[in-house]
Amino acid sequence: MKLSELKPGNRAKIVRLKSSDFLKRRLMDMGLVPGEVVYVEKVAPLGDPIEIVVKNYHLSLRKNEAEIIEIEEVK
Amino acid sequence: MKRITVAVIGNPNTGKSTLINAIAGTRLQVGNWPGVTVEKKTAFLQVEDLTINLVDLPGVYSLNPYTQEEIIARDFLIKEKPDLIIDVVDATNLERNLYLLLQILELGIPVVMALNMFDEAKRKGYEIDVNALENALGIKVIPTVATRGKGVKELLFAVKEVAENKNAYIPQTLNYGKEIEEALKNLKKRLEKDYPQVLQRYPSRWLCLSLLEGDEAVLKETGLTYIKSLLEEIRRPLINTFNDDIDTILADARYGIARGINKEVVRKKEKLEPDFTERLDKIVLNRFLGIPIFLTIMWIVFKIAFDFSGPFCDWVDGVISGAIAKWTSISLDALHSPEWLKSLIIDGIIGGVGAVLVFVPLIGIFMFIITLLEGSGYLARAAFVMDRIMHSFGLHGRSFIPLVIGFGCNVPSIYATRVLETERDRKLTALLCPCISCSARLPVYVLFAGAFFAKYGATVIWSLYILGIIIAVILGTILNKTFYKGMKPVFIMELPPYRMPTFKYLMIYTWEKLKHFLIKAGTFILAFSILIWVLLNIPYGVPKDQTALARIGKVISPVFAPLGFDSWEASSALLTGIVAKEIVISTMAQIYGIQEEEEAQERTTFRNDIKNILVSFGEAVKNGFRNLFTLKSGVFEAEEENGLKNRLQNAFTPLSAYAFMVFVLLYWPCMVFAFTLRAEFGSWKILGQALLIYTIMPWLTTFIVYQGGRLLGLG
16 A cells, blocks of 8 residues: 555555655655654645654655555554 | 864754854854855854854755755765764654764764754653763753753853863764674775775765765765675675665664664653644644635735835835935035936936835845744645645745735745745746736736726736736746756655744844845846936937937837837837836836926925934834735725826727737846846846746747737737
8 A cells, every 4th residue: 555545544654665766765864764653644625745744743745755655554 | 262163954943043043143144055045154153262163054854965955964064074063953853853963973073962942842741861862872962942042052062062072072883783884894894995095085984874875976976986886795785684775774774773762762741632733733734724724824924015014115215215315416406416417316326226225124024924934834834735736837835925925026026935945946936926917017007908998907907917827837837847857846845833933033034134135136236227227318318219228129129010019119118117117107108208297396404304204104104004904905006197098099009008018017027026036046047047038938928919819800
């Protein structure tokens, strides 16, 4: 499953970041590393971007950026 | 006496700017890093016998050289080799902040940590064991509350202490795990053997890590591009063990340590309820309320920036073109100065100074609000709400604000582009701003619409505003695919907690911006005003159609023939419109020989004038506040000029009048915009681009409008 598909109010663990370029590095610099648990807080009024909570802070990213993050849902 | 250089670094939103202000105050000097729009702040400080050269580096999340900010910070640390680094850390978010700190420690430069927002962390229920943190990292940690100046003195003494006893404060080398350390050791050995001179030039641990990561910039800089296969060889066992790529392995190692230290030194009381930021965001970013709230805030910003500052701008204008011009004129008469000199000084120089100073209330008030919005954390929310729309034009959510502000005036728009995070977005947005029809163009529309489209005037004017927006969208798409292609921007943005910036910070920042505008843009604007005066007045004393300006107008007028207006009057008026678009009208009035009503000069004394200046300032304050609380916006008011209308009806057809309005909408931004653009981006190149775009595009657009209209039989 991709982070872009996770519904607000749900929690998931990062499995892997696909792609290999600048985007991946940036996401990892922001704390989105494999093993990290993220929570989807909300989606912007027009459907994109999304707001997530990671490492106790709030981060927003576009859906096409969240797409490279592979996750598994945590109940 | 000893002098040291201290670099200040930290994540964005850690209160670093506030801390710098608290440390340096008015000694702070704000400029740009060479060649880019990223702000550079420096200050000289004295701590007893130690002179500190403080250099504020841009806020970054890491030292990986991808964004402009990261490249600047990294280059400074590697090449300028500061004696010490102050790392500003957000105490409410220690773990993520430690990631950058670990990268800094790799450089081997002594570090002092400013553990900022210590009070906020306490309020949020975090208990941080400062001693344990110091021990884990081997550096000094000073808790600070920048907004109240707390811990600043202690921080400076810690800097002095560490600077004077460097050997006692060597940062610990944190262990990145057996496999990574092994790889680093192997790499270092190979470098020692084969490239000792390269190893000597850089901090060795940092160099080895960068090479291991395959950092292209470092490979190029060190000239070690040909050791790629060696690096592959060293990486292989790592990749086999972790079954992942090298970026992930290293990021994981660093975050592993950050997580460990965070767990060791931070205790957090169970979170019972959402905090203030989360509760407020439930409303501000709500699915249904998000956009209306954003639009309301934009409306308030617009109101304060233009309707509140308006009376003050008028007051400045009144004082300069009134009392100051009058008394200069009287003094010059007393000195028996020739008429032309009097005109040069009053219309050219004083007029030019006036053209600059009129913008001071507007830019000052606007910078204050935009800095407040940014510092409060709302701007990030605005970007979150608007990004979907702006993204479809290849822009960032934050671009919306500069563009909307452009409806009032394009000049503050340039300053508003500062809220954008990348140089690309800043330049792109600034280049689109002139498409947004500012209030100075409105009088031209009103005059022409009144003269030619009486009943449909309002619709015609609306169509121009809409046309501007459409052109901005098209132009944005084209620029995205030409000048600005290849630089793929990302959105990834922190939504920081809502915070109140200190008044002192807002004032210092606003003042710095104003100073920058006055010096960097003001001088050019003044020079240009004088040039225009010269063109309007040489040879001195000849009729209107013989001046240098009229001659240039005659030469260039054929260019406008396909657009429907090839009279020298029209092209001369357009030329003077470069000063400010509303001047198109007064030039036309002059050329067509419509006498402007001379304001009756009252005989007053100097004392009376001073009194009037003060009284009118009081009026300005009153009007400013009154405007704030009235619904109607004063920005879009225009005066009627009947005499001129009749003359225009003879000179234009309705179609050519509309074409002329389209051209006024789109052609060259005014001189204040042009020179502010140059000053803000520190480059003539972007001004060149702007002039090129706004020469070709308006001509083409107007050509299509006019010739299209003729084909439809409207001419």
